[in-house]
Amino acid sequence: MHPINWLIVVGYITYVVVDGVRRSKGTHEIEGYFLANRSLPWWAVGLSVMATQLSAVTMIGTTGQGATDGMRFVQFYFGLPIAMVILGVTLVPFLHGSKVFTAYEYLERRFDAKTRSLTAFLFLLSRGMSCGVIISAPAVVFSAVFGWSLPLSVAIIGVPTVIYTMIGGVQAVTWADVKQMVLIVTALVAIVVVLLLKMPVGPDDALRIAGATGRLRVFDFSFTLKETYTFWSGILGGTFLMLSYFGTDQSQVQRYLTARSVNEARSSLLMSAYWKIPLQALVLLVGVLVFVYYQFVTPPLLYNPAQEARVEAARPTEYAILDDQYLFYQRQRREAAQRVADSEGPAARAAMDEFRARSIDVEGVRRDALAMAEQVTGEPSEDVNYVIPRFVLSELPVGLSGLFIAGVLAAAMSSIAAELNSLSTASVIDFYRRWVKPEASDRHFLTVSKIATGFWGLFACFVATYAATLGSLIEVVNRFGSFFYGSILGVFLLAMIGRARPAGAFFGLIAGMGAVAAVTFGAPEVSFLWHNVVGAVTVVVVGMILSVGSKPAASA
Amino acid sequence: MLRTAPTIACARASICQSYAVAAAPPSPRTPMTSDPPDKPPVPTFRTTLLRVMIVQVVTLVLLWLLQAHYTG
Numbered sequence: 345m346h347p348i349n350w351l352i353v354v355g356y357i358t359y360v361v362v363d364g365v366r367r368s369k370g371t372h373e374i375e376g377y378f379l380a381n382r383s384l385p386w387w388a389v390g391l392s393v394m395a396t397q398l399s400a401v402t403m404i405g406t407t408g409q410g411a412t413d414g415m416r417f418v419q420f421y422f423g424l425p426i427a428m429v430i431l432g433v434t435l436v437p438f439l440h441g442s443k444v445f446t447a448y449e450y451l452e453r454r455f456d457a458k459t460r461s462l463t464a465f466l467f468l469l470s471r472g473m474s475c476g477v478i479i480s481a482p483a484v485v486f487s488a489v490f491g492w493s494l495p496l497s498v499a500i501i502g503v504p505t506v507i508y509t510m511i512g513g514v515q516a517v518t519w520a521d522v523k524q525m526v527l528i529v530t531a532l533v534a535i536v537v538v539l540l541l542k543m544p545v546g547p548d549d550a551l552r553i554a555g556a557t558g559r560l561r562v563f564d565f566s567f568t569l570k571e572t573y574t575f576w577s578g579i580l581g582g583t584f585l586m587l588s589y590f591g592t593d594q595s596q597v598q599r600y601l602t603a604r605s606v607n608e609a610r611s612s613l614l615m616s617a618y619w620k621i622p623l624q625a626l627v628l629l630v631g632v633l634v635f636v637y638y639q640f641v642t643p644p645l646l647y648n649p650a651q652e653a654r655v656e657a658a659r660p661t662e663y664a665i666l667d668d669q670y671l672f673y674q675r676q677r678r679e680a681a682q683r684v685a686d687s688e689g690p691a692a693r694a695a696m697d698e699f700r701a702r703s704i705d706v707e708g709v710r711r712d713a714l715a716m717a718e719q720v721t722g723e724p725s726e727d728v729n730y731v732i733p734r735f736v737l738s739e740l741p742v743g744l745s746g747l748f749i750a751g752v753l754a755a756a757m758s759s760i761a762a763e764l765n766s767l768s769t770a771s772v773i774d775f776y777r778r779w780v781k782p783e784a785s786d787r788h789f790l791t792v793s794k795i796a797t798g799f800w801g802l803f804a805c806f807v808a809t810y811a812a813t814l815g816s817l818i819e820v821v822n823r824f825g826s827f828f829y830g831s832i833l834g835v836f837l838l839a840m841i842g843r844a845r846p847a848g849a850f851f852g853l854i855a856g857m858g859a860v861a862a863v864t865f866g867a868p869e870v871s872f873l874w875h876n877v878v879g880a881v882t883v884v885v886v887g888m889i890l891s892v893g894s895k896p897a898a899s900a
Numbered sequence: 901m902l903r904t905a906p907t908i909a910c911a912r913a914s915i916c917q918s919y920a921v922a923a924a925p926p927s928p929r930t931p932m933t934s935d936p937p938d939k940p941p942v943p944t945f946r947t948t949l950l951r952v953m954i955v956q957v958v959t960l961v962l963l964w965l966l967q968a969h970y971t972g
Contacts, residue, residue, distance in 0.1 A: 418963070425956050429949060555970030562963045610948070617952045621959050 345490070345737060349746030356750040357504050360523070360757065364508025364516030373786040377513035377793055378445055378769045379602050386608035388522050390615030392762070393590075393599045394623070395521035397616070398528060400482035400501075400756035402627060403748075408728040410631020411638075414559030418624050419573050420873075423582030427590060428617035430583075432610040435591040435836060440606045445773040447597040447836070454839045455846040457778070462853060463835055464774035466828045467594055468767060472800065474825060475763040476807025481729070482756045483808055488650040489733045498808045501756050506801030509761045510794050514602055517761040524754035531751035532626055534744055535736075539633040542739070543640070549685035550636045556684060556696040557703055559632050572871040581873030584880055588829035590616075592836050595766035634735050639681040641739070645670045645710065647730035651717045658720045666716070670709045677702035760804065768796040827864065830876035831856030834883020844887055845894035852887025856880070 371377050409417050444450045448467065452460035483497035492500075508516045543550055554560050564574045571577065590596045590613060603609035645667050646652040655663050680699040687695045717725040736748045772793045781788075834856050838844040859882040860875045 415963070415966075425952055429952070432949070551966070551970045558971060560966055560970045562967045614948045614952050618955050621956065625959070625963065 345745065345749070346742045348742050349749065352743065352746030353750045353753065356527070357753065360520050360754075361504045361508045363523075364512035364520055366512075367515045367519060368512040371513050371515060372790070374772075374789040374793060375445075376515070377790055378598070378765070378773075380513075380515050380518065382443075382602060383604060384518055384602045386603055386611040387615065388518055389599055389603045389609070389612035391525045392518040392521035392758075393596060393612060394616050394619065395525045395528070395755075395758035396595060396599060396762035397589075397620075397759070398525075398623075398755050399478050399759035400752050401478070402624075403528065403752045403755045404482060404485055404732055405729050406624070406627050407631040407634070408731040410559075410628035411635040411731045412631075412728050414554070414557075414632060415562045415625065415628045416564060416573050418562060418621060418628055419564065419575055419578035420582055421586075421621050421624050422575065422578035423580070423584070424586045424620050425617040426579070426583045427586035428613045430587060431591045431613055434840060436600060436609050436613065437606050438840065439597060440601060440603070440609045444601070446594050446770050447592055448594070448770065448774050451835065451839060451849070452778075455835075455844075455849045459835065459846060459849045459853065460774060461778070462850065463592075463832050464594075464770050466832060467770055470825050470828050471593070471595060471763055471767055472803060473807060475760060475767065475800070475804040477811050478756065478759050478763065479804055479808035480811040482752055485729050485733055488648050488730065489737065491650075495809055498805050501753065502760065502801060502805040502808065505757045505760045506764065506798060506805075509764045510797040510801065513793075514598065514765055517758075517765050518599070518602060520761060521758045524758040527747070527754045528751045529623070531744075531748045532630055535630050535740065535748060536626070536633060538740060538744060539630070539637055543633070543637055545636075545640075545682075545685040550633065552692075552696075553636050553639060553681050553684050553699070554632045556699050557635075559635060569870045569874055572873060577871055577873045581871070581877055584830060584833065584876035585826065585873055588833035588876055588880070592829070592832045593766075594770050595762050598766045598769055599762065631732065634732060636681075637735070637739070640678055642671065642674050642678075643731075644734060645713045646717055646725075647727040647734045648717075648725075649730075649734070651721055651723075651725065651727065655713070655717050655720050659716060662716065663713070666709060666713050670706065670713070673702060673705040673709055677706050764797050764800050764804065767800040768793050771796045771800070826872040826875040826879075827860050828857065828879075830860060830879025830881075831883050832879075833876070834880040834887065837880065837884050838887045838891075841884075841888065843891055845891040847894045848887035848889070848891030849883075851890050852883040852885075855886040856883035858882075 375381055406417065439447055439450055442450050442453065444453075446464065448460045448464040451463055479498055479502050483494060483501055486492060486500070487494045487497040490497075508520060540547055540550070545553070551560065564571070565576070566574055567576050568574065569577075600609040600612050603612055644652060645663075646655065677699065680695065680702045683695040684692065684699050714725040714727065717727075736745045740748065772789060776792055776796075777784075777789065831853050835849050835853050838849050838852060856879040860879045863870055863875060863878050864872075
C-alpha cells in the first residue's frame with residue numbers, strides 16, 4: 345500500500361487513542377466511567393448505537409455479499425425500525441427510568457438475583473466469544489492482503505481499542521464512535537462516487553447490468569422457514585432479533601443509558617431506525633457497483649491473495665489453464681455487458697440473456713478455482729470477504745484506499761470498544777459488586793473496571809487468534825447469539841407483565857433455551873432468525889403458566 | 901433527591917405496576933445523580949416516530965422501484 349495510505353491509517357488510529365485518553369480526564373467515579381454520568385446528547389448516543397452495530401464484517405463482508413449476492417440481504421434489517429419503536433415505548437423507559445448500570449440489574453429488582461445472574465452470565469458467554477470474532481474477521485483479511493502474521497493483525501486492531509476503552513471508558517467509546525461513523529459513511533460515499541466516475545458506462549446502464557443478474561432484487565415474499573433472507577423472516581424474525589439485541593444486550597443498552605433523559609434515549613434509538621436500512625442499502629450498493637465495475641476490468645480469479653499464491657505454487661499448470669479459461673469467458677462477458685449498455689427494447693432483452701449465460705460461464709470457472717484452492721490449502725475457500733479489499737487496494741486512488749482501510753479499522757474498533765465496555769460493566773456490576781465486594785469506594789470499582797476491560801480485551805484477542813482457524817465460526821457465533829437472544833428477550837417481556845413472578849422468569853428462561861435447543865438440533869433447516877421468536881414466546885408462555893400461584897418478588 | 905417516574909402514560913395497570921418497580925428507590929449502593937439542567941429542545945417521541953415511518957416508507961418504495969425498474 346502507498347505510504348500516504350499508511351499515513352492516513354496510522355494517523356487515524358493515533359488520533360482515536362490520544363482522544364480517548366484525553367477524555368478519561370474527569371472520569372473519577374464508576375458512573376462516569378460506565379455511563380458518562382448519563383449526560384450525553386441523543387445524537388452522539390444514536391451514532392454510537394449505529395457504530396456499535398456496524399462492524400468491520402459489515403464493511404468487508406456485507407459489501408462482498410452485495411458483489412456476489414446482490415441487495416436482498418437488506419431484508420434482514422426490515423424489522424429494525426419496528427423494534428426501535430416498540431423499545432421506545434416499552435424497555436427504554438423501564439431501563440433508563442430505573443437508573444441501573446446494566447439491563448440485568450433491573451431483573452433483580454423485578455424478579456430475583458438468580459434470574460439476573462443467569463441472564464448476565466449468558467450475555468458474558470455469548471458476547472465474550474463474539475467480541476473475539478469481531479476482531480478475527482478483519483484480522484484474517486488484513487493478514488492475507490498485507491502479508492502480516494495473524495497475531496500482528498489481531499494486535500493492530502485490538503491493542504489501540506483496548507487502550508482507549510480501558511482508559512477512557514464510555515466517554516471515549518461514544519465520542520470515538522461518532523468520529524468513526526463519520527469516517528465510515530464518508531469512505532462509503534467516496535467509493536460510490538469513484539466507482540461511478542471510473543465506470544465505462546453510465547449509472548443507468550450500470551444498474552441495468554446489475555439488474556440482469558438479479559443483484560437488484562431486494563424483496564423476496566416467499567414464506568419459508570429455511571431461507572434466512574426473506575421479507576417475512578426480516579419483518580418477524582428480524583423484529584424479535586433486534587428487540588433482543590437493542591433491548592437486552594448490554595453492549596447496546598449501555599449506549600442509551602448514557603443519554604440525558606428517557607426522551608433522548610428513545611431519540612437515539614430512533615436514529616438507527618431512520619438510517620439503518622438506507623445505510624445498509626448503501627453498503628450493499630457499493631458491492632453491487634464493484635460487481636458491475638469488474639465486468640469491464642478483469643478481476644483476479646481468486647480474490648484471496650494468500651490462497652492464490654499457494655494454489656499457483658502447488659498446481660501451476662492446472663491453475664494457468666483455469667486462468668486462461670477465465671480470461672476468455674471474462675472477455676466474452678465484458679462484450680455482452682457492453683451490448684446490454686448499448687441496446688434498447690427487445691435487443692436489450694436478448695443482450696441480457698446472453699450476458700446471463702456468459703456470467704454462468706465465468707462463475708463456473710471461479711467455482712473450479714475455489715474447489716482447487718480448497719484442495720490445496722485444506723481450508724474453506726469462500727473468498728467473498730476479499731472482493732472489496734482487493735478492489736480497494738488495486739483500483740482506488742491513493743488516499744481513498746487509505747481512507748477505506750481506516751474506515752474498516754474504525755468499524756472494527758467501534759464495535760469492539762462497545763463490547764469491551766459492556767463486558768466490563770456486566771462483570772463488575774452484576775458479579776463483582778453483587779457477589780464479591782458489595783461495599784467499596786468508587787476508586788476501587790474504577791480500578792477493577794479498568795482491569796476487567798483489559799482482561800476482556802486480552803480474552804477477545806486470544807479468541808480472535810483461535811477463531812481464525814475455524815472458518816465457519818462467524819456463523820456459529822451468530823447462531824450461538826440467536827440461541828440465547830430470544831430467551832433473554834422473553835425474560836424482559838415478562839418483567840413488563842405485572843403478574844409474572846421470579847420462579848416463572850427463571851424457569852421460563854431455562855425452558856426457552858431448551859425450546860431453542862430442540863429446534864436447533866431437531867430441525868436444523870429452520871433459519872436461526874426464527875430461533876429468536878421461539879425463545880421469546882416460550883419464555884413468556886412458560887413463565888406466565890409457572891407464575892400462577894407463585895409468590896411475588898420480595899423486593900417488588 | 902427523589903427520582904421521578906417516567907412521564908409516559910400507563911395504558912394498563914400491569915405496566916403501571918412495573919413502572920412503579922422501575923421508579924422504586926434504588927439500592928443504597930447505587931450512586932445518586934442529579935438531573936441535568938434544561939438542554940436544547942429534543943424532538944418529541946411522536947414527532948420522531950412520524951419522521952421515522954416516513955423515511956422507512958420512502959426507503960422501501962425506492963428499493964421497490966429499483967427492483968421493479970431494473971430486474972426483468
